[in-house]
Amino acid sequence: MLRATSALLPSSGSVPLAPPSERAALWAAQAAQEIEHNFLCNVTKLPNEPADHPAASHISDLLLPPGTHLLLYGTSHIRSVRSVLVSVARYFDRDVTTELVSQSDDCDKNSSTPPPPMPAFHCACLSKARVPCTATESANEYYATCGLIETPCDSADLVIDTISSGSSSITTIANHAQYQLATNAHVLDSLLSARNFTHGYYWPPHWPAYFDSQCEKVQHGVPPDPTKVGDRVEHFCDLTDDACVAQSPLLRTIKRHVPNVGVKGGLALRRQDANAWWIPDARLSRGTGVDRVEARYHNDKLIARRRAAEYNVHACDVICAQQGHRPSRHGKVSCEPAEGTVLAWEVLRSAGLVECPSGWKGCDDLDSVKGSREPWRQRATVRRPEPYGATQDSQDGTPGAP
DSSP: OOOOOEESOOSSSOOOOOHHHHHHHHHHHHHHHHSBBEEEEESSOSSSSSOOGGTTTTGGSSOOOOEEEEEEEEEEHHHHHHHHHHHHHHTTTTEEEEEEEOOOOOTOOOOOOOOOOSSSSOOOOOSSSSOOOOOHHHHHEEEEETTTEEEEOOSSSSSEEEEEETTTEEEEESSSSSHHHHHGHHHHHHHHHSOOEEEEEEEOOHHHHHEEEEEEEEHOOOOOOTTTTTTTOOOOOOOHHHHHHHHHHHHHHHHHHHHSSSSSSSSGGGGGTTTTTTOOOHHHTOHHHHHHHHTTTTTTTHHHHHHTTTTTTOOSSSEEEOOOSSSSTTTTEEEEEEEHHHHHHHHHHHHSOOOOOOOOOOOGGGSSSSSSOOOOOOOOOOOOOTTTTTTTSSSOOOOOOO
């Protein structure tokens, strides 16, 4: 497999002339400098075998067609998808303007009005200039860290990316209480009615208890307990089932405003327990196309270390390996697309924007994958925590057994 090497290369301002497979590696080297650090992964060495997925070799598939206005809605995994799509657009020299609209107020989840606009000062994440934050900007509570060297960068829970002077756009709503609690469906309705969407992808948002735990963290410094809130304990009804849609006010609201909403496949194609220590490579290699890509480096010791740190559940958009025998924070690295890039492609497929190549035998049948947080595959036999707050109001769908 062709791989690009980078010492944190500056953007060239034009698309490198290279065959499709090499473009993927060149893009990965650029993405390692600019996307959120949560979605980047170090490995001791890059896999020997190539990834069997079109997203890993034809990243031009990840460019939105002109006239596409995409809604991405869900948890932090949706941020990962957005990071890939925006980074690819910039790699192909598309002009991208990012508007950081608002941040969730987790302690005011019953608010009937949209949150106030973001503060005026922000540093540039995913900007071609890649200008580091100033000391004042670094004090802003609305920043993440981007790139392998973890430079402070912008962050928001409602983001609008306008591509090529309005030719296409991506609106991302992730972990935003004011737009993702069922009681605030009317606020979401007002937001969506002001824009003309052509496509969308819906991933069930977190339960109310998740936002409560985030408020507790803000007010008292107590971090959320992943055995009580979040991905490990939340379960949802099958979003391809009309009965499920009927009891999902947020999804119903989105369907009123977005003509093509994907709920099949997408993020559900990755095992929710893929980062768990008990999942062997052999099991992943027999799973979906996403699983097979991840299985190539699942047991790398640096990936295992990442899993151990606070049970990191995010997919790797890009994996990178340090060159040479002496690790250096600013040394040269080689990178390639990883399972997060594949998930972004599958989200576009779910939304009806890409199709599996006719000759590719690894294409997953989306009708065999539940449109919920639970993948169709059998999990390892483990003791699962009881759903948190079993009597709480269901958050867009009915919590329950998978």
